Amino acid sequence: MIELEGLTKRYGGTVAVDHLTFTVRPGVVPGFLGPNGAGKSTTMRMILGLDHPTAGDVRIDGTHYDRLKDPLTCIGALLDAKAVHGGRSAYHHLLWLAQSNGIPSRRVAEVLETVGLTAVARKKAKGFSYGMGQRLGIAAALLGDPRIVMFDEPVNGLDPEGIHWIRNLMKALAAQGRTVFVSSHLMSEMALTADHLVVIGRGRLLADTSMADFIRANARSYVRIRSPQRERLLDVLHQAGITVVEAGGGALEVAGGKAERIGELAARHGLVLHELSPRQASLEEAFMQLTADTVEYHAHAGPAAVPQDRGAGWKGA
Template sequence: MIEARGLTKRFGSKLAVNQVSFTVLPGQVTGFLGPNGAGKSTTMRMILGLDRPTAGHVTVNGRHYSRLAAPLREVGALLDAKSVHGGRSAHHHLLCLAQSNGIPRKRVDEVLDMVGLQAVARKPTRGFSLGMGQRLGIAAALLGDPAVLMFDEPVNGLDPEGIHWIRGLMRKLAAEGRTVFVSSHLMSEMAITADHLVVIGQGRILADTDMQDFIDRNATSHVLVRSPQMSELGPLMAARGWRVEMVADHSLKVFGARAAEIGDLAADHGMRLHELATVQPSLEEAFMQLTGDVVEYHAGLPEPPPPPTPLGDAPAPPGNGDLP
């Protein structure tokens, strides 16, 4: 278990982490999400004793990391897969780590086999691809068979097979009762892998909740409607008090109604429907909604299309109401 209480870190005048408190429990995968510059990496470094907190504290299984006699046996971490001496082989790199923590030599071959690097175990790591480096970093995290595991962007550089593998590995580790803490920008993977979410923005905790609750609180489902009689159907739906928005392809987003209700309304008025689908909100939508105001860096983008507009303000579809 990882416990942070009032964790704060300043770098000069920059407040990187501000009074952060959260608990990462065993038996589940906890996703650690936030925009660039939100404080994720600094928080993970403080957990591992690589940065000293300005205030507050964080413990692993009730003790500060610096007080762990054999840290690799209790905490496995992947923060920077490139922090390996390029002249060493994967086997030699892991063997040095094992010897420094009293881990049996045979464990080196076991983890190399687990991550699929046995064939290149004796080759210098300077020739490793990004994905191979990630696998070696994961092997190092698993080396001491620890109860607590931390991964920062674990799928970075992995091919589809590797992504599938690390996803299954994290789920397996959690099912064994271990504490698994994962930072990632890949929302599609977090949606599949994580059970619980801790979301940080501008150094503050924005959410600490389970996956479905996070999505439900920060995004809204809607019904996508497409019909050759949109100009007549739209006002009928709006008259029911449903919020109706036209999107660029002349379909409609309807909020506050169930698909069956819209289907019944169209049938009652003899109108045809070409599409009627309930669209559930995604983790990415919920994340963007929550963190939109705390993003530190905004990239310059091409001019976006006009935003969805309420039906009453939207231009009529082409022709006499029929789609082209």
């Protein structure tokens, strides 16, 4: 379990993390989300004792990180896939981590097999692709068979097979009763992986809730309907107290409606439906809605944002 209470980090006059309080519990996969500059990486660094909080407290299974006797057996983390000495092989990188934490050397071969790097175990890390570096970082996080794992952008650089693998790995670790904490900007991946969400913006907590409740509270779900008997359908829905919004292409939309109820009403009145489709809001839509006022860096697409071709002789400033 990871517990944050009033966790705060200031850099001069800048507040990077602002009184964060939440708990990461075992048995689920919480997604840690926020726009760029929201304070996610700083928070994760403070959990691991790499940065010291200005105020507040963070504990790992009730203990500060710097007081853990063998930290890798308690919490394993991937924060930066490039944090490897390029002149070391994958095997020797993991071996020195194992020896310095009292971990049996046999674990090195086991985690290399787990992440699929056995064939390149003796190759130097400087020759690894980014995805291979990610796998090595995940191997290091798993080395001590820890009760808690924490990953920052774990799918970066991975191919589709690798993404599928890490997704299933995180779910399997949670199913074993371990604590799993993962940060990512890939909303589509978080929607498939996370059970719970912790969302921050400008260092402040915005949400700490289940995935379903987060989407329900911050995005619009509706039922889309099309019928050749449109006017009769409108009358039936209005008589049933169902609010309808007209959409493009002759379609109708019912916000928060139940497709089953609408289908039964249409059948009862002999109405033909060409479409009756529930539309579930996405995690990305809900995230964009909630964090719109906390985004620090805005990009703008348009004619002024894209340089135009001025001819072969033109030189920019």
